[in-house]
Amino acid sequence: MAIDGLEYEFGGPIGALGVTLGTPFVTYALYFTCNEGGCPNPALLSDPIGHFKTEVWPGWSGLFSSKVTAYYAAYWFGLVALQYILPGKTVLGTVLKDGTRLKYKLNGFESFMLVLSYCGAMTYMEGFDWWLWAFIWDNFLQLITGTLLFAIAMSVYCYTSSFFTGEPLATNTGNILYDWFIGRPLNPRIHNLDLKSFCELRPGMIMWPILNFAFLAHQYNTHGYVSDSMLLVNVFQFWYVFDALYNEPAVLTTMDITTDGFGFMLAFGDLCWVPLTYCLQARYLASHPVDLGYLGLAGVLAVQGAGYYIFRNANSTKNSFRTNPKDPKVKDIKYIETKSGSKLMVSGWWGVSRHINYLGDWIMAWAWCLPTGFGTPITYFYVAYFAVLLLHRERRDEAKCKAKYGEDWKRYTEIVKYRIIPGIY
Incomplete structure (x- = not known):
């Protein structure tokens, strides 16, 4: 976004202030709401403010x-x-x-x-x-x-x-x-x-x-x-x-x-x-x-394996292509060359979606949370947060690539149509 002619991210100074205050608040909140007393702590459900002051809050001296x-x-x-x-x-x-x-x-x-x-x-x-x-x-x-x-x-x-x-x-x-x-x-x-x-x-x-x-x-x-x-x-x-x-x-x-x-x-x-x-x-x-038992273990392992396979192979391909395009592992990768001299891959993992590694990363996020069962949604915070993070990161990257590559980026997105999830997004 632009404010007074300047290009800002995260909603500019107001957004920066919000994230600066909000992320530490969430970090502390996860500690106070999910602990040995419960997740969430039952006392906080019945009287959040009163029980927080009397049973949860350690005092300012207890924070440091x-x-x-x-x-x-x-x-x-x-x-x-x-x-x-x-x-x-x-x-x-x-x-x-x-x-x-x-x-x-x-x-x-x-x-x-x-x-x-x-x-x-x-x-x-x-x-x-x-x-x-x-x-x-x-x-x-x-x-x-x-x-x-x-x-x-x-x-x-x-x-x-x-x-x-x-x-x-x-x-x-x-x-x-x-x-x-x-x-x-x-x-x-x-x-x-x-x-x-x-x-x-x-x-x-x-x-x-x-x-x-x-x-x-x-x-x-x-x-x-x-x-x-x-x-x-x-x-x-x-x-x-x-x-x-x-x-x-x-x-x-x-x-x-x-x-x-x-x-x-x-x-x-x-x-x-x-x-x-x-x-x-x-x-x-x-x-x-x-x-979890045997079936639970097998299911979670399958989710983790799928996510890691996508994540690691995609990132390895990108790193090899950027550092040594003649590497035998990437020598057959198709690409388009931009006016800036950069090369954008349009085949292999990176021909499937523009951020296929994000999909693998997010699938692994589920595997990290599923072992906690379904007794509380709080332990799935990472899945929700990570989805927002990846979407925001993808949008930031998209904006920067449009500015950097111009018409070449448009040509690239016509070939690699999907942003993260093939066939969906």
Whole structure:
């Protein structure tokens, strides 16, 4: 949308304010409404305001812990240290608007495996009673606040520093709130540490399966066993993170890295929203075990397998085509060449729909929620939210491609007619 001649996304400054306030509110709300007391907590259904004040609200002091925030900071900077210490391959990113290409050291997978190996070794020696698992369960609310504060601080730093570093800008409307939210700098760096790509795959993504396992340990310590549904959620979401980090080079061709600025939107999403809302299913199952049985397991596995097959094959094809069009895996892909020099695939996965990977991602979202059963709609929040996210992201991408490719984009959409779901949308 355009306001005063400027092009805005997310409804402009008012929309940016709404998302800035709304997403932390939802993160806290999911914690308060879905917990060991119920999902939703029965007390909140009978008298939401009264029981929230007397039985749920921990007081302002209960929202924040300097100890938890310090632990999170140590974790974050520890991953920064691993970025420098561990070996990794250095690759070039895509060509930026100024014609340059940034260098990236890729060792996120190695960092992930080292952190998980440590957690695994300590659990092997100490059992499910290892202090970290109980600490996460007992301090989950304070962890939300710690990551939120970290995201705010990082977005303030990136916005402020962009006026002095001379780095390429993604957005520069002049509206402080909007530019801070959407991200003024394109690739903010401290020396050779790229803050955007680091946050995209490391602190939040690595913490996500750690949180899930803490909830698995809580279920075992509380109920004396680990349910098949809890195992599925842990395995599925662990595999998603494993796959993302193993295929780390693919992130360098995503819109987040190549186009979007790094502001509060991505900082909060990467550090707080992803790990602390995406773990909702495991957190629910920790207190409310669900036993699926053989038929339930088979059904959920089939949904996960179908979604992952589409998602991974489509993304692998796109990454191979963009980085090495002569790769034997994509040498037979048909494409149209645009006046800008870009090539748009019109066969294979990307000839089926313009965002076929989104369909695979959304199918997997169902597989993550189905293990929680049908006792509450709250654990299906991710399916609904993710559908809105993908639709909005597709519309943003469509608008940018129209502006970039002009008539070539029209020609492309006449060949690849569907946006996400073949034959439907």
